[in-house]
Amino acid sequence: xxxxxxxxxxxxxxxxxxxxxxxxxxxxxxxxxxxxxxxxxxxxxxxxxxxxxxxxxxxxxxxxxxxxxxxxxxxxxxxxxxxxxxxxxxxxxxxxxxxxxxxxxxxxxxxxxxxxxxxxxxxxxxxxxxxxxxxxxxxxxxxxxxxxxxxxxxxxxxxxxxxxxxxxxxxxxxxxxxxxxxxxxxxxxxxxxxxxxxxxxxxxxxxxxxxxxxxxxxxxxxxxxxxxxxxxxxxxxxxxxxxxxxxxxxxxxxxxxxxxxxxxxx
Amino acid sequence: xxxxxxxxxxxxxxxxxxxxxxxxxxxxxxxxxxxxxxxxxxxxxxxxxxxxxxxxxxxxxxxxxxxxxxxxxxxxxxxxxxxxxxxxxxxxxxxxxxxxxxxxxxxxxxxxxxxxxxxxxxxxxxxxxxxxxxxxxxxxxxxxxxxxxxxxxxxxxxxxxxxxxxxxxxxxxxxxxxxxxxxxxxxxxxxxxxxxxxxxxxxxxxxxxxxxxxxxxxxxxxxxxxxxxxxxxxxxxxxxxxxxxxxxxxxxxxxxxxxxxxxxxxxxxxxxxxxxxxxxxxxxxxxxxxxxxxxxxxxxx
Numbered sequence: 001x002x003x004x005x006x007x008x009x010x011x012x013x014x015x016x017x018x019x020x021x022x023x024x025x026x027x028x029x030x031x032x033x034x035x036x037x038x039x040x041x042x043x044x045x046x047x048x049x050x051x052x053x054x055x056x057x058x059x060x061x062x063x064x065x066x067x068x069x070x071x072x073x074x075x076x077x078x079x080x081x082x083x084x085x086x087x088x089x090x091x092x093x094x095x096x097x098x099x100x101x102x103x104x105x106x107x108x109x110x111x112x113x114x115x116x117x118x119x120x121x122x123x124x125x126x127x128x129x130x131x132x133x134x135x136x137x138x139x140x141x142x143x144x145x146x147x148x149x150x151x152x153x154x155x156x157x158x159x160x161x162x163x164x165x166x167x168x169x170x171x172x173x174x175x176x177x178x179x180x181x182x183x184x185x186x187x188x189x190x191x192x193x194x195x196x197x198x199x200x201x202x203x204x205x206x207x208x209x210x211x212x213x214x215x216x217x218x219x220x221x222x223x224x225x226x227x228x229x230x231x232x233x234x235x236x237x238x239x240x241x242x243x244x245x246x247x248x249x250x251x252x253x254x255x256x257x258x259x260x261x262x263x264x265x266x
Numbered sequence: 267x268x269x270x271x272x273x274x275x276x277x278x279x280x281x282x283x284x285x286x287x288x289x290x291x292x293x294x295x296x297x298x299x300x301x302x303x304x305x306x307x308x309x310x311x312x313x314x315x316x317x318x319x320x321x322x323x324x325x326x327x328x329x330x331x332x333x334x335x336x337x338x339x340x341x342x343x344x345x346x347x348x349x350x351x352x353x354x355x356x357x358x359x360x361x362x363x364x365x366x367x368x369x370x371x372x373x374x375x376x377x378x379x380x381x382x383x384x385x386x387x388x389x390x391x392x393x394x395x396x397x398x399x400x401x402x403x404x405x406x407x408x409x410x411x412x413x414x415x416x417x418x419x420x421x422x423x424x425x426x427x428x429x430x431x432x433x434x435x436x437x438x439x440x441x442x443x444x445x446x447x448x449x450x451x452x453x454x455x456x457x458x459x460x461x462x463x464x465x466x467x468x469x470x471x472x473x474x475x476x477x478x479x480x481x482x483x484x485x486x487x488x489x490x491x492x493x494x495x496x497x498x499x500x501x502x503x504x505x506x507x508x509x510x511x512x513x514x515x516x517x518x519x520x521x522x523x524x525x526x527x528x529x530x531x532x533x534x535x536x537x538x539x540x541x542x543x544x545x546x547x548x549x550x551x552x553x554x555x556x557x558x559x560x561x562x563x564x565x566x567x
Binding site for chain 2: 014021025033110261
């Protein structure tokens with residue numbers, strides 16, 4: 001062991017450094033296993049696309065002039081983005097809690113806002129990568145116009161910011177992987193599957209149509225799809241309002257949990 | 267100058283469990299301070315409150331004058347904690363782990379210091395090894411490096427040598443000793459009382475969430491030295507010489523333990539043994555150490 005003496009003056013620090021590092025770490029965490037976190041979900045989604053597009057291609061035309069396979073692509077891309085944004089924060093949080101290495105984040109001078117911000121932004125990035133990959137493959141299968149590019153980006157960002165924060169909340173509440181898995185399979189998957197990914201809710205019986213309108217994920221998918229076709233089940237402004245409210249509520253919820261230290265700081 | 271650690275009226279309840287019960291403690295900069303106590307005494311809870319991992323029910327704590335709640339950013343920048351559990355992030359190598367930890371503290375270009383830590387802790391050859399592939403002792407050293415990566419003036423080690431082999435323990439203490447000589451305040455909890463005896467200049471003993479003894483190690487040891495010494499003898503014959511019976515001997519298998527007022531008595535005892543025609547096969551003079559002080563304090567309270 002060397003014999004240098006150690007300086008004990010506390011070094012000057014970069015005030016945003018902690019946030020940037022946590023964002024980098026959360027990104028590196030999923031990117032190091034991208035086969036499992038990006039490519040695998042993209043392959044699954046593309047299989048949905050091939051099967052449904054093949055089975056239903058000649059039967060349904062949801063919006064006038066839009067083939068079913070074209071209709072399907074944005075829905076599937078959004079579903080992949082949302083589910084993976086949720087998976088990123090929730091799996092990171094539950095793993096860190098269970099292995100105990102969450103302490104490495106709790107000991108440094110990171111504020112609740114920095115922790116939520118970094119986790120959610122990394123989840124948005126994973127959602128963005130998965131969604132983009134599905135869109136690229138989908139565009140090869142079916143014609144994909146982009147009527148309102150800005151809307152596409154805004155809905156993708158706000159949607160994955162909501163589900164990313166929801167994953168953080170679910171990860172904080174869950175003590176075990178099976179609790180988180182239950183939340184994922186009984187809440188997140190049904191909400192995304194029943195959000196009009198595979199169909200237009202206008203084709204549903206009135207009761208289910210009304211029920212779909214209570215599902216916030218429906219507005220994420222519908223607004224996102226409007227960005228491509230300029231046609232949607234509800235007004236894109238209504239969708240934007242609902243999705244923006246979702247971002248605020250779920251991120252606020254995550255912030256409150258981190259501020260109170262619930263299940264993290266005992 | 268503000269205290270390295272100041273704790274005032276600190277209490278912590280977990281439901282019906284009173285983990286800390288009105289602890290007052292002031293640790294000055296540069297001290298090597300030992301926190302002793304049986305399992306469940308509140309040592310880890312105390313550290314957790316300092317580190318912001320737990321919230322006090324009552325009272326307050328500060329690190330280098332920075333309140334751990336109101337001014338948590340500054341408090342945490344001044345504090346390095348080596349947790350008791352052997353935790354690690356399996357996604358990263360040793361160097362990535364240290365760079366990331368450094369970044370969390372706002373130090374994103376800190377490689378010179380990281381290299382020095384790796385060197386000091388004999389981890390240089392493992393810098394690019396994944397954390398999963400390290401032995402327990404190496405993971406422990408990485409935890410120490412992580413706690414020091416932001417050059418904290420106050421370093422808290424929660425049983426850093428639990429389950430660590432002797433060679434590593436020696437190396438670790440040599441390194442921590444150097445940190446202390448360089449001016450770092452060191453607070454450690456340990457189950458190995460001889461470590462506390464050898465390293466700490468002051469010791470607090472905790473029991474059921476209260477400080478039951480707080481003094482310099484030298485004073486605590488003086489108390490111990492004034493306490494009863496004993497001599498343990500194994501004799502050639504199986505019957506105890508009559509002359510020794512008056513000295514309140516305690517049978518201990520084929521040996522006998524006899525209280526010793528001072529060392530001069532030893533000569534008398536040996537003479538009594540010789541007169542009875544027996545001879546001494548084995549002899550141990552037992553001097554009370556910190557362990558005994560610890561046991562005395564714990565049974566008294």
